[in-house]
Amino acid sequence: MNILELHHLKKYFATQKAVDDISLEIEQGSIFGLLGPNGAGKTTLLRMITGIFYPDEGEVILDGKKFDPLTDIIKIGYMPEERGLYKKMKIGDQALYLAQLKGLSKSDAVQKIKYWFEKLEMQSWWNKKVEDLSKGMSQKLQFVTTVLHEPKLIILDEPFSGLDPLNANLIKDEIYGLAQKGSTIIFSTHRMEQVEEICDHIVLVNLGRKILDGSVQEIKHRFKEHKFNVQLSNVPSIILESPAFHVAEEKANKYIVRINDGYKSNDVLKYFIEKDLNVDGFNEILPSLNDIFINLVEDTKATTRSFQNIEAN
Structure with missing residues (x-):
């Protein structure tokens, strides 16, 4: 079941297309990565999902029906990248105030705040002022105020910023725990290693458009270059030559080989076996999301420049 669907969302600012016809679906209980460089349209997209901005075209479907910011906002927890805290307030009062704004009674709010403060080792913070917190401490407080009303959809924009x-x-x-309990997480970040580790599914946006959509593993396999790490233990003083592959890199008894068109990994292994070479390691090299991200963003920029040059002429 999809907790969130975006249908052909568009948002314009003056002559700029901040979001240009983006559609996507997010399954309930998943951890979803929303990626893109600065200025790609991510923040505008998140603000339409939360009702801060209204789309110029398209619609947001939340929990099976068209999103109504006035009644449905209680189902969402949003932690923006910018700090949304009152600097002069005490930590406990801040959390209590925000919890009651989200519909919790005072007694329920106090109970949930104490629960989260204990989980995140914040028990001694209650009477501290927000302005006395470090960046990392502020981030922990914002995380608590985002999730304590148990929203169905949790949106985290750079949640690890400032954290050790x-x-x-x-x-x-x-x-992870919130997702296992049924909450859906939209996770927006620039740090690709966190995305690879945490997210089930990702969407990459650039220049207001969606340019990539899929599961992390499916995307890594989609962009693989058929390279393999090979480790041999008894390599004679011969050059490894085969129509099945070519050696891209060699160091001691470790090789990076690239399989040629029309051949498979089994053909490479067959070659080593026929040469009576001991294969101690053989594993495929998949591209990192960071490499995929950089290549796709650069390609998008190059394509855009080409269109601009054509229009100018």
């Missing part, structure tokens, strides 16, 4: 590795792992574990 220990606290980043703490928040990461809570994200």
